Amino acid sequence: MFLVTAEEMREIDRKTIEEIGIPSIVLMENAGSQVAREMMQFIFKPAKIVILSGHGNNGGDGFVTARHLGNHGYDVQTWLIGSPEKFTPETTIHFNALIQSGYKVNIFSQDNELELKESLIKADIIVDALLGTGATGGLREPYKSIIQFVNQTNATKVAIDIPTGVNSNTGEVVELALIADYTITFALPKIGQYLYPGTEYIGKLKVVDISIPSIVIKEVDPRISLLSQNDLRTRLPIRKRNSHKGTYGHAFIIGGSKNMPGAITLATMAALRTGAGLTTSAVPASIQPMVFSRVPEAICIAMDEDSTGHFALNSIEALRLEEKNYTAIGIGPGIGQWELGLEWFKKLLLSINLPMIIDADGLNLLSKEIGLLDQRKSETILTPHPGEMARLIKRDVAYVEKNRIKVAKEFASQYGVYLLLKGAHSLIATPNGDLYLNPTGGPELAKGGSGDVLTGMITGFVAQKLPILDAVMLAVYLHGIAGNLASKPSNYSTIATDVIDKIGFAMSTLSNHVDALPTHFPGN
Known part of the structure; x- marks a missing residue:
């Protein structure tokens, strides 16, 4: 499913109206009727409903919603927060249709402000149809005072398309926005509904169909997609019965230092859990026994280290990378930063012609000489959190x-x-400009080691020779599901090894494939 900007949604609407021939008044009717239909799933007829409509198209959606709810016997009170003189043509038609259907619309003014507040206090449901997706910047009066008052009521709050005060392109909230319990949006989700802080104001999001033809969406070609289970299920590699460890690639992860043996251990475990046929970790010699004892299923190479417990500059030659059949390389978990770190990292980076995942202090070393990326010949995946990203581009968080x-x-x-x-709703960007937003994951992943697990998962999928984009999408999506599964009974207590233990369960929720029968073919 695509995520769209306000501008892309306007273009989709325009093409639907002008090129397909579906009148805008029909789209508004479809929108309002769908809102009413969704609301009738969770409200009861004794409920008192107050609909706050602006004078734009969002307000028109509110008028249609009021008419349909009224026609079904619900107790609806509609308020116009704006001026009829500023109605769009479509809003005018649906305002008049509401009046002609026998329903009253109260027009807000300073004289009846107290009456509006009394209505809001008594309401069980308050519907926000004030501004819609085109609004930007801070709220002006009277919207600001009204939204502030609505937020203080005990009513269930429903936003039509997007809560008033949330920027639909950026998720930005300037001082104040409606805190919705439900948001009912049209045709496609909006980017701002998934970006912070806006996503905290959305509540439960429902996308409803208003008869926008799929051909129009394809022609507009939105560049941001929302990762979905249905799509990713088809990308998960199938474990064939007649296969062996060599079938599923060889992941190689370089990391660790004297004071940080845990990160490379977690990444190695995660690569194995993700399905890599073979996984090798290369670590400073002093921590090799510790890492190997935690992950006996992996090959663990002890590398020369300097006096500080970091990789020695000459350690790279000992790897004999050209003699190995590695299919993906991950660099960074736990390597730390040291005096010769950049020189070591540069030497390693330029000696490897394989898909490479760079994380943690690998990114911090890279930030000191970002031009190294221009010298890479194979695919490179970077996995920064906002702090690391800020260092890479020399800006603040x-x-x-x-x-x-x-x-x-x-x-x-x-x-x-x-x-x-990385972050809440992590974002994937590709070299050709496409973007993908991940909806999975939660605060249980806000723990040390979670990023190392993700690095291992990406490396494990890339090692299996999946397309790079597929590997990254699967890893981040499953990482979030595993985190959620590991958060039971409490997301306070979740640790990185809990997440690793749930990777298999996460894959099971994604895949409908029957597990392969065991094979005893010895492999290579």
């Missing part, structure tokens, strides 16, 4: 968080990499 889509898209395009910008 606030800038990254406010401009997540712009930052991810521009960086991936400029350097020809796949970028996974």
